[in-house]
Amino acid sequence: MELWIFLSISAALFQTVRFMLQKHLSQVKLTASGATFARFVYSAPVASAIALIYFWQSGQAFPGFSTGFWAYAIVGGTAQITATVCTVLLFGRRNFAVGLTLIKVAVLLAALFGWVMLGDRVSLLGLGAICIGFAGVLVLSDKSSVETAWWRRLVSPSAALGLLGGALFAVSGVAYRGATLAVESALPFERAIVTLAIVTAFQLASMAVWLYVRDRAEIMRVLSVWRTAGFVGLTSLAGSFCWFSAFTLQNAAYVNAVGQVELIFGLIATMLFFKEKITMREFLGILLISVSVLGLVIWS
Template sequence: MPLWVAITVTAALFQTWRTALQQRLRGQLSLNGAAVVRYLYGVPFGLMILGGYWLLMGSSFGAPSAYFFLLCALAGITQIFGTNLLISSFGPRGFAVGTAYAKTEAVQASIIAVILLGEVLPPLSWVGIGISVFGVMYLSLAGKGLRLPDILRATLQPAALCGIGAGFCFAFTAICVRKANFELEGTDPVLKALFSVVVTNTMQTCMQGGWLLLREPAQVMAVFRSWRSSAQVGALSAAGSCCWFIGFALAPVALVRAVGQVEIIFTLLFSRFFLGEKLKAKDVTGALTVVAGVVLVLAGSL
């Protein structure tokens, strides 16, 4: 198994675990408060991971350019928007289905990567992506059928709009991350990816933390009071971001995001056993269809 595949699957696991913990934090914090903890508490863990890798490998890279910092800032702000949209999508249909809507990110990332990065996917991978889209649409239709009017109505549901918007933001984030990694001089893509994580998360802490201080000052103290739970979110967020960034450094964005859709399996498990949500048969069927598409994507790329 290629290293980037194992790292991507690990990233999906960490991301699902972190998102589930954030869903629990919604009972203690506002939307922005629950979102900012992943960056605020993630930076120290990211620094530890970066420092540990640097001490172990002894690699180095050149001085970052202004364009590198711009790309990190763009990645940071689009990820913030994506996270808020994802959390907002949970309410109408629950954690599992809200996340499934965001999985259109794989398609959006593939199209954006083709346009902006010139990445090319084999035909079988595109077939796999199409099957994954069908699985997502099946989830969004909630058993109402596959007629065009039903599809259009389902796409206009709040959960669908928030989830698809989150997918677009995450797709654009991935593109910026990959380009930022290429802006750093050096031969160790992992070290450059870890440095990009720390820079991006630091910027995100300043951006969303500043917004929270300005618009919801009472939430600032609530964020610090929840440090026991929030620290867990930060640790998982840092670990997941490091894996995602490394994956983007080692493989095309379209493939990484497509394989990352295995997150839906972890999502179903967390939804059922961690959050106690009841799953319907059609939700499981749609999720498995998404995963079948991922298998084809991977088969086409190997």
């Protein structure tokens, strides 16, 4: 298995755990902005410390940046903040499955944005594998128990949040790939940790200013739930490092496509924690996503 595939799967696993923790925080303690802020307030200092310790211990100079790094980092960081807020807002709405599925449109949009922004290309076989995986996502999302017509579910507020979140996650993924490639280092680890430290520091600072102006009390609420929020930060840091490392090795469309295994992880978590049964529809969705990931392993 190629390293970028292992990193993508690991990132999806960490992201599943993080979303579960953020869902809990948004339901019992924090607003959507607060639950998003919790992701950065506990991860940014650790990311910066790891980067500084690494370069201090290795004796290497901090790498420079080529043209475009700061633009990519700011665009990617801002897009990710907004996309995360959209995702957390979905946790409190009906039709959550449909909205969350539309976030996965990031897989398809990443192929388009990657071509436009970075010139990354996806082969026809790779695009076919991506489409198969997206079909699996749609199968997993369409709950027959929902009484409204399918087209009404697609134009619901939840679907709008999901679609916006998916587009923004696609932008952030491609921008992060651009930022990591702009770090003047030959080592994927160094590119990833430098980009991660700078981006999370920017996200922490920008969200702190936003909350200080709009809702200062929310900052204290985030700090008061440090036990759960701390795990959000740590899982976010681990997941982001895996995403960033994968982006240094492969284009964002392929990385996000493999990351669709997050839905399988989520389904397994639901079975283990809530003892729910898997339907034939869900088995079909899992099969399609598995075929998609296998195809990308073979054809990428």
